[in-house]
Structure formats: C-alpha cells, structure tokens
Amino acid sequence: MALFRIERESPGLVPFAQYAAGDGLYEREVEDLLWDNLEEMLGRTLFRVARQAHLPHGGIPDILALDEAGRIVVIEVKRDVDRQLLSQALEYAGWARESNLQEVATLYVNGAQQFWADWQEFTGTEQPVPISPNPHIVLAAASFHRRTEAAISFLRGAGVPLVVLSVGMYQDADGQKFLDVDRRGDLGPPTATSAGNAETGDGGSAKRSFPATLADLLNAGLLREGETLAWHRPQSGQTFAVSVERDGRLRLPDGRHASSLSAAATMSVGHGSYPGWECWRAESGELLFDLRSQLIQAVYESE
Template sequence: MVFHIDGDDVRSLSRTSFEAIDIAEANIEEWIIQNPSMLGEELLVVASQYAKFDRTTERPDVLALDPEGKLVVVELKRDRADNTTDLQAIKYASYCSTISAEELQQDYRTFWNERGDHEQLTPEDVGERFAEFLGDEVASTAGDGYAEFALDDRPRILLAAGSFGPEITTPVIWLEREFGMDITCVELEAHRTEGEDVYVSSRRVLPIPEAEEYMAKRREKERQQSRSSTRAERAITVLLEAGIVEEGDIVVFDEGSVPDDTDRRFDPDDNFWRGRITGKTGRSDNVKWLENGAEYSFTKLAQTVLEETTGREFNVNGYPYWRHTKYDMTLTELRKTEVGDIDW
C-alpha cells in the first residue's frame, strides 16, 4: 500500500494501470525525457525515437548517457513487458555500439534544438554540458567545440515497464550473470487517490538483491578498466600541480548534493561528511575519509557516502560532490577556474 502524506492528512493511493487512466506510452516517454531521474538514476537524455541506424527503421524509445560515459538504451512498455522486450533492447544496444562521442553530441544537439524548448545549442554549448555531466575524470573540453571522452562500446540496457514476468526476468538474470551484460529492469507504477490525483512511482526489480554483490564487483572492475584508458588528466592532478590544493587540505561533502532520503543529518563538522586530501594522484588514494581513515578516490568516497546514507547504489562522478573549505568551491569548480582567477 502507498500513502500520500500532507501534514496530518494521510490518503491511501490505489494502484491502477496506465491504460485505466488513459496514459499512453508516449506520455511516459515524455516524462522520462523531461525528468530521467524517474528511472532511478542520473542520466543525460540524448534523443528519443533515435532513427539513425542503417538498413532498419527500428528505434529505441530513449537514448541516454550515464555519468561513467556509457550509453543507456531505454526500452519502455506502458504495461507488462512483452516476450520480446529484452530482445528489442539487445538489438538496439548492438546498433548503438558503433556511435562515437562526437556523433552522440551531434545527435544531442539536433534533438534538443528541434524540440525548441530553449535557445539553439552550439557545439560549444553541447561540449560544456557533456563535460559538466561526465566530470573531469571522464571528459575534457577546450571550450571550442564538443567534449572529448571515451564512449564505452558496450551500451547498457534499461527496461522500464508496468510489470515484468519470468519470460523477461529469467533471461535478463542469465545474461547478467553469464555474459556480464548490464541490464536493469525498472517497474513504473501508477497510483490514484480518491480525488483522482495521479502519482507515479518507480522501483528497480533487477538486478535482484541476491545478484547485487556480484554486479557491484563487476561494475567496479569496469570502472577501473575504463579509467586506465587514455583520457583527460584528473582534476586532482591538475589542482595539486597548480598548487591550488595541497596535501592535508580538508574537503566537505557538498550540502546541496545530499539526497532528500538520507537517514543521516548533514553536519559539516561531522567526520562522516569530511575528507583530507592525501596529495597522491593514483586511482584510489586521493582522499582520506575522516570517518574511518581509509583512502579513496573522490568518486568512490562520494559513492560510499551516498550509499551508506540512503541504502541505494549510486553511479556518480566524485569531484562535484566535494567542496574545498578554503575556497568554498567544489573540486569541479576549482578545476574550471584559472589559477590567476583565485584570490590567494
């Protein structure tokens, strides 16, 4: 049972179907374009009904990018996922595997410019958006065109539907465990009050809890392998070499990035929310967590803090989450600031 709480007023929400309340699949697609966090994670929507494949008219519902630089192929079903939903998405993922980073940004620019929701985007605008979304660990831009980053050639698959039967969940689990395919299933549920107000909730149903440890280890391995490839110099290296930050400097978790559903009160003086820069520039030793004295990368520590306070898994880039106490700026903001612009 789901309840809507408004002060002392508690109203039960009755689960219904999207069909029953006259919601079309196109409506759900538009909701996701406008608010992709509905799918339970941070995504940058690149296009919908993507139609640039050779020799086929098939189109994935939504094409997006996650913070690790992986394409995400989103396949939507308004009600129960049918028997071919997973196969459709696998085909779309194979079609998308050859898209380059520049092509993806060109497609993003075309899609959003054609919608006319805002001023026309230039390549520089798009490059800045992608670089900001992906963070300094993944992307770089000189400000004169599209961002540079290594686009993973193994797209993720995200299936979103009103419900999933064993004809979908069984092959998905098998593909994950035996072949390492990154497939997520998210149930979208419609609820209605007695006053006919409609609410939508989302719930990840796969990977199932029993597979979480396995999937977490596999994703961490992929992150490490991806980061060992050629990419922009890490923000911490640039900041240390420029003398902007030093060994021993304190960083505090950015209060604005604390999730609404955290079960721990934010306190900038609490060691749980604080770290000390180590002065090291490896992949896992940039910052010492004052809570336990262990060393992490800024990304891994951000993920650890977020996961411990919410019980949910996060896939984020770390630099925007840590604020330097001396400058009162995040490490991402510091990275973008020229040395001469800082008030010493």
C-alpha cells in the same frame, strides 16, 4: 503491490487505486517522467541525448543517454515487457556498442553543434570522452511476462548490463498521482582499464550515484529549509541560485521547482545535462557532494 495512506486520526489504511491508463498513455507518462528525472529514478547523473531518436540503420529507442565514462544507456519503456521488446532492446545495445561520438552528436536533442560543448562540460574534461563499447540497457514497465523475467535473469546472470525498473502508478481519491519505482540492478561505476579509459562495472559510482538525497541532508541538519545554494558556471561566468524547500525540492528564482540538483542546473541554464552534486554549493561554501559524503560517512560509522 498495494499502496496505502496511513490516517493520522485513526489507525486505518486508505488504499490508493492503481492508475488506469491505456498502454500508450502509460508509456508516454513514464517516458516523460524518466526523461525529466533520470537522476531520481536511476540513481545516477546521466547526460540526456535524445528521445525517440531515429537510429541510422533503423529503430527508435525511447531514450538515449550517456554516463560520464561515455557508455550509452538505452532506455525502453512499455506497459508490459515481452520477449519481442527484450530482443529489440538488445538490438539497440548492439548498435550502441558500435557507435561513436560523431554519430551520437547527430542524435542530440539540442543539435550536433551544441553537443560537443555540452558533453565536455558534463564530463569536465578538456577532450571529449569517447563512446565506450559497453552500453547499458534499462527496461521500464508496469509488468514483465514470466518468460521474459526468466530471460532477463539469465542475461543479468551472464553479465549483460541490464537494469529493470518496475514502475507502478497510483492515484488517490483527489486524483493526485503517485509513483512506485522498484529498481533491480544499477548503472555501474567507471573503473580503470588497461587502455586507461573509464569503463564500467556493476554497482554504484562513488561520485555520480546517490545513496543519499537532499531530503536526507535536511533531516541530518546539513541543510536547512530556505537555504540558498549557488552554482558558479565557469564556462559562461554566470552564477545561479536556488533555495531549498522543506520537502527537498529546489525553488528557482522564477518560481519553478526542480526535484534534483542536476535538474536545477539544467533548468537554470536552459539546456544540457550537469552533475548537480558537483555544481552546487551550500551557504557555507561546501559542495553538496562533500556534504553528502559527510552524511554517508556518518551513517557508515554508526553501523
């Protein structure tokens, strides 16, 4: 894929060069970006568990996360995905299928003791949501070997919950980097099962996947540049505030910027993962989740 900048003063196209990074550097940078921006790159709020965690019976997956239904999301990052990596990811999914909350807690980046409070706050439940036996696999890479592509298509066609992220990195003449992400597949929404637990299917979740962004709310006039968003956190009694920037980023009081509502919540507290759309309120008092729903409904009715 070629990426260009359109010149304003002339009808020319300025090409961006593909970022020339070695395998190790590419993988570290993409893993960093994924860990810090799961919501933006996967379109879903996830509870971040660990990076480079050592599994009890061997193996070190790049990133482990949970969705609100308790399903483990195994994320593997490589510059090129071959059959060996695909096999490895399936082995990790096999571990995830047999795992439990106690085991996941021991892997948590903020410690096993902190895991329980953070997990319950993320799910908004009085009792910890147990681990689902239906894990999800995410493969992120710049390229996929031809045979691997065929194997992935077969697995997805057979119902294996697998998301593919094609991640291209580019840079301009000034060294500014750009990320091109093509996502095939989605992390499925929770659905009711006969046992009454939340499980997952295919497609987007009504509550924690994101067909609209903060930039979309700004363009629709539902938010304005400079508007202050507030989050009252009942667990601690604290109230946090951020301001909306013109490009849809969020500015914290200390000058740091967050690229998503969930990231702004995590940066405000200092740890944990939070469903940002369900946390922050606009100056009108409306939840950002409700403003997003208004926008989606308006778009739906106009079609």
